[in-house]
Amino acid sequence: MKKAENKPNIPNTLLRLASKWEFQLVIIIILLMAVGSTMTPYFINLKNQIQNSKNLMEIAIMALPMALIIITTGSVDLSIANNLLMSAVVMAKLFEAGVPMGLAVSGGLLAGTLGGLLNGILVGVVKLPPLVATLGTFTLFKGIGYSLLREFTVKGFPDAFNFIGQGKLPGTIIPFQLAIFAVFAVIYFFLLHRTALGRFIYSIGQNENACRYSGVPVDNVKILIFTLSGFMAALAGMVLAARYGSVDADIGSGYELTVITAVVLGGVLTTGGTGTLTGVFLSLWLVSEVRLLMNLLNIQGEIQKIIFGLLLILAILLPRLVDQIRSRRRLKQMEKEILGA
């Protein structure tokens, strides 16, 4: 086979870079910012941007473990939104009963973590398909949350608590929950891209059986990531409760769709084994900008739902299209090499 000539093949390199999901996301974000700023002057406004980022932090917090779950299992954790609800309700009920806030929050976090552990056991030990397991716990957590709280609302949390969701880092304009997210983002990034556990996660996603035979503690990894998912959902619940200053039975409703959309949009495909947290960070940013733009354009909540649904579909269809184009191009090139000079 003739060796490829050493001509800098600009189109090919560019195409390779362009086919990197993260790069495409950056382009889309830039485009969106450009288009958005022509649509409304309030878009490229630092204050609005910072304010808007607050609203996405709960989603962002839950997206971190969701990425791990999708990479590992190719399936999702549907129960996070109701785990969030359950944890927030537990915390609220403890608070109502007069328990000191620190303990109440710990109780909430514990409840969520236990919920995640239940998922972990169902998936890791009983070996249920994650979809089914989390469908069951989705119902269970919602039921627990609803049964405990019913139609009431709990308000009046201490200021120190509300600070988590409404305050800023002293001396800056950075919202407190953004700082919380940043800390966890770093932790998860390190976990996924710099530790053996992270490599386990990727390899289980690529070929679970091979991993089992190679001594990778597959089941333990699964138990861990679902437990983490529960903990993060509970954390998100605390942040959400602090931001609203109250807890009612609708809290967190429907969040799982946005989280899954954000993660899949970030390049973590449901085939498992692929995707980076960088992509997820970028897509979270993209999602928050899309939301901001839609809010500024006064697009109704229900229509936003439609847009996010379409976004989710596009997020999976587009890479396939790009792949098809790439492979067709490669095929043509191979034909040329074989038949040509």
Add this chain to the structure above:
Amino acid sequence: MESNSALRVKNKNSSSFLTAFSTWRELGIVAVTLLLMGAITLRSPYFLNAANFEDILVAISLTVIVACGQMLAIIIRGIDLSVSSIVGLVAMAVGLFIRDKFDFPMGWTLVMGIGFGILLGAINGLLITLGKLPPLIATLASMSIFRGMVVVFSGGEWVNTYRIAPSFLQLTRRLVLGIPALIWFAILIAVGITLMMKYTRLGRQIYALGSNPNAADVAGIPKNKVTFIVYLISGTLAGLAGILWASRYGSVTNETGIGFELQTVAACVVGGVSVLGGSGKVLNVVLGAWLLGIIGNALTISNINPFLRLTINGVLIISAVVFDTLIYRRLGKQ
């Protein structure tokens, strides 16, 4: 999945264990449900009231209709989360349409609504076969899109009883042989799906595809065609249920149907449809719907915290699935 009578070989392998297990499981559910009904009657005699019973049957009927479609999706190792939105969307579309048209022939309304359901089901089917989206993602996305479209159609309004043509309301209430029409719809669908699964080639293809997708593919079963048809049916049945819902309850809101998809999955799973795919009968769906219907009704009329219903449903789903999975794993499902 019973042995053909022409093959008189006694299977001592997993096949007969599976059949025995299924039968025992079904009997078990029947027993539990009957016991539960007995216990409730003791606690609250209102339970056996004819009006109350009708309420239960209505809820069960709607669930059965949609859950039959859900069963097909689960058998081929997929799921259809969008049924709740299809129900809501078709209900709203039909409701808005006939709201002020008092003389529109009911037959055509039915056809329109079912047609809309077919369209929505086709969208799901295309996303999954052509678009190669995993059923979870596809139906999660379409669930949102369709639900959003409800508001687009309604502009935020409701559709209320006093503005709906009486003939439409009669669609589900008319007594045929003493039984409300709605229940007949459910019976028809149940029987129809049973016949389809048992006696048509499509039915066997569905079971084969779910039982072992790779083998089915290699054996020449048109995977995409079968998958598309399954989601088409699911959407159609959901559309039918949407019309019946609007007719029975007389009003449609933007929230109509929310949460219903879980009810259908729960009915399938609790009744014995395997979540690993490949098996399931309409009987399972009916049993599951029946049990869930009784529980839901019991909670309402005996003044226990009605929110407990979700918790109990969740526990039931988890228990049923864990139980089934442990048994099926023994049989070495692929």
